[in-house]
Amino acid sequence: MSRFNVKKVAVLGAGVMGAQIAAHLVNVKVPVILFDLPAKEGSKSGIAERAIANLKKLKPSPIGVAEDADLIQAANYEEHLKLLKGCDLVIEAIAERMDWKLDLYTKVAPFIAKHALVASNTSGLSITKLSEALPDAIKPRFCGIHFFNPPRYMPLVELINTPTTRPEVLDQLEAFVTSGLGKGVVRAHDTPNFIANRIGIAGMLSTMKQAENFGLTFDVVDDLTGKKLGRASSGTFRTADVVGLDTMAHVIKTLQDNLSPETDPFYGNFGTPAVLQKLLDLGHLGQKAKKGFYQKVGREVLQFELDSEDYVPGGQKADEVYGRMLKKPAAERLPLLRNAEGAPGQFLWAILRDSFHYAAIHLETIAESARDVDQAMRWGFGMKQGPFELWQEAGWLQVATMIQEDIDAGKALSTAPLPRWVFEGPVAQAGGVHTAQGSWSPAQKKFVARRVLPVYERQIFPEKLLGEDSLPDWKTAGTTIAETKALRTWTLDGQVLIASIKNKMHAISPEVMEGLVEAVETAESDFEAMVIWSGDAPFSVGADLEATMPAFVIGGADAIESIEAELQNMMLRIRYAQVPVVAAIHGMALGGGCELAVYSARRVAHMESYIGLVEVGVGLIPGAGGLTYVARRAAENMAQSTSKDVLPFLTEGFTSAAMAKVGTSAIESRKLGYLLDSDLIVPHKDEVLFTAINEARSMAAGGWRAPLKRLFPVAGRSGMATIKAQLVNMRDGGFISAYDFKIASMIAEIVCGGDVDAGSLVTEEYLLALERKAFCHLIGQPKTHERILGMLNTGKPVRN
Incomplete structure (x- = not known):
């Protein structure tokens, strides 16, 4: 099979989804043309x-850095159809109208390149019917591609074939969507609303119906169906507002129009809920209309009341007893909910029972195996576990019996019995649908293994489902070289040493420091390179404050200075290691985690990495070399220009540190200087380790050598005076507090090199000493203690 090389993509339709799909293509550096109808006035491409x-x-931003939106080429169907000939992939993303889509296909078909793949981004229309408008030459290259909104952040993409789609087309597109766009791909059958929306919308309708049955308000339901239930924090009704109530209504209508009591025994529950219909009639379409199930007025969040057709105070939460129930092991949790006396507990069991029931009834027709359902619900609806995973964890036959008893008693939404495979045969014997051999396929009557495609060789430790015990676990995989409670060093190939922090949130404790230094020594003596990768996100949230504060209480500033010195020495040890050290970043790299990354020889970062020096938030300054890095990079950037003034090159780094600014993507982190042009940004989180190991090997094979220590110029007292003058204006204008001013002034002093002449040459050790002094001073201040305790207790910064 020849390689499918996507050099350029055309997106047809500049609506919400089309524009954001185009934005994500730019995020991954794929040239894209965005088409729409010709505008009636002004530029013909005005709509695009x-x-x-x-x-x-838009917030959250669909694009890594705002200015990259200008890289999208605007076009219209009247003037620019010839541009389609240069595109390798054409994604249609216009409104969900079958007649409009078919008309557009007729118009664009003559201009599509002979090799190009064509895909429709529809949330539920029949892909087979859509293909009928295409010439026979294009039909084998056509399929469905369903992105979830917003495309940048939602992992799920469903691919849907037609009877005429060539199998290799889906393989090629799956490889591009997975590795190129960083998505999790599920292949769905061509049934109404495919997998995630079919299961998810049925679940939302069940939740709304059961909320009404049990007399629960929207806020209580969202409290119960959010994080407490292992789902997206927005819960049910808030999620509907974010998605858009008109969008939800459209997906419901797709079910109503394309299913019947004969094809879906739950069909009677697909009526549009009265409260949703009323909100639609009033034009309250959710977040985009600033009114939906909820309305925010100032800081207060109100909820809609159907009887009065007005908004009333909200914010109520469920009794804590149900939160405690939801923390129990699954095998205890579900019977507790089923037998609960209160309405919230019975409601929770009802919606879980309905989800299990619906998924089991429809598994055979909508998906190849149970794996596709559970992955779709994880990636498309933000669930910690899919319905089959939770069912299996709670005890397959125990839960199946409870569901069937409710069906027989008329308590379920449908009288359809659970399929026979639930109680008999391989699934019952295995205790669930996910096993080491694969996941259950009712159509094939066997456990089906994961698809084997070259792209998945890049995922050394793919995200696995409960029961997939044959997949490797990074915590025990490979050969362990050394292991403590805080750190594991291990290898997969005998060439690259991997160091994995085990602490909570991968915080850097004294034990981690000691372990990383030992890891560098081991790598230098026995390996070609080293990778710092800790499996699950985050990369590291920085220094372990809980471990540091007792040292301060016992030993005062001297104890803290000793710890800081060790931390700084560890950073220098990594920077000047005699083997390349690669930081493999997934999730947050904050404070000391950011410093650990920038002191590595190279960084490989997942696109959705959040990197920054955030110590100001806890009343401190970066003390492990972060400010020294800012000063050194400014000098290095100046050296590559014709300027002799380092101050202009210092401004971005100083501002980021003083304002605790975090890059909200790896792309923005590169702009802030925490990632360099030589660093790699990887779209898929599960490919970060593979890429980092290969990058480390390549650096070693290329004869990589550690940088030589050298002096570099600083901005001196004149630069410091310039920055402080601006800080005075911000303080006096009320933009920062007096304590913020104090901390920012100390940061300015360090990055400028202290009381020296502009252009003075300094060493890293000199600036590190300034960092230590300032850090130790601040950690003894009461206002810093308030900020630290506030962060530990609430997770939010205190501005005092």
Whole structure:
């Protein structure tokens, strides 16, 4: 099979989804053309141009850095159809109207390249019916591709074939979507709303119906169906507002129009809920209309009341007893909920029972195996576990019996019995649908293994489901070289040493420091390179404050200075290691985690990495070399220019540290200087380790040598005075507090090199000493203690 090389993509339709799909393509450096209808006034491509401009205003941002939106080429169907000939992939993303889509296909078909793949981004229309408007030459290259909104952040993409789609087309597209776009791919059958929306919308309708049955308000339901239940924190009704109530209504209508009591025994529950219909009639479409199930007025969040058709105070939470129930092991949790006396407990059992029931009834028709259902619900609806995973964890036959008893008693939403495979045969014997051999396929009557494609060789430790015990676990995989409670060093190939922090949130404790130094020594003596990778996100949230504070209480500033000196020495040891050290970043790299990354020889970062020096938030300054790095990089950047003034090159780094600014993507982190042009950004989180290991090997094979220690110029007292003058204005203008001013002034002093002449040459050790002094001073201040305790207790910064 020849390689599918995507050099350029065309997106047809500049609506919400089309524009954001185009934005994500730019995020991964794929050239893209965004088409729409010709505008009636002004530029013919005005509709697409306005959509591109609007991308810069959206929150959360669909694009890594706002200015990259300008890299999207605007086009219209009247003037630019010939541009399609240069595209390798054409994604249609216009409104969910079958007639509009078919008309557009007729218009664009003559201009599509002979090799190009064509895909429709539809949330539920029949892909087979859509293909009928295409010429026979294009049909084998056509399929469905369903991105979830917002495309940058939602992991799920469903691929749907037609009877005429060539198998290799889906393989090629799956490889591109997985590795190129960083998504989790599920292949769905061509049934209404495919997998995630079919199961998810049925679940939301069940939740709304059961909430009404048990008399629960929206806020209580969202409290119960959010993180407490292992689902997205927004819960049910808030999620509907974010998605858009008109969008939800459209997906419901797809079910109503394309299913029947004969094809879906739950069909009677697909009516649009009265409260949803009323909100639609009023034009309250959710977040985009600033009114939906909820309305925010100032800081207060109100909820809609159907009887009065008005908004009333909200914010109520369920009794804590149900939160405690939800923390129990699954085998205890579900019977407790089923037998609960209160309405919230019975409600929770009812919606879980309904989800299990619906998924089991429809598994055979909508998906190849149970794996696709559970992955789709994880990636598309933010669930910690899919319905089959939770069912299996709680005890397969025990839960199946409880469900069937409710069906027989008329308590379920449908009288359809559970399929026979639930109680008999391999699933019952295995105790669930996920096993080491694969996941259950009712159609094939066997456990089906994961697809074997070259792209998945890049995922050394793929995200696995409960019961997939044959997949490797990074915590025990490979050969262990050394292991403590805080750190494991191990190898997969005998060439690259991997260091994995085991502490909570991968915080850097004294034990981690000691272990990393030993790891460098081991790598230098026995390996070609070293990778710092800790499996699950985050990369590291920085120094272990809980471990540090007792040392301060016992030993005062001297004890802290000793710890800081060890931390700084560890950073220098990593920077000047005689083997390349690669930081493999997934999730947050904050404070000391950021410093650990920037002192590594190279960084490989997942696109959705959040990197920054955030110590100001706890009343401190970066003390492990972060400010020394800022000063050194400014000098290095100046050396590559014709300027002799280091101050302009220092401004971005100083501002980021003083304001605790975090890059909200790896792309923005590169702009802030925490990632360099030589660093790699990887779209898929599960490919970070593979890429880091290969990068480390390549660096070693290329004769990599550690940098030589050298002096570098600083901005001196004149630069410090310039920065402080700006800080005075911010303080006096009320933009920062007096304590913020004090901390920022200390940061300015360090990055400028203290009381020296502009252009003075200094060493890293000199600036590190300034860092230590300032850090130790601040950790003894009461206002810093308030900030540290506030962060430990609430997770939020205190501004005092």
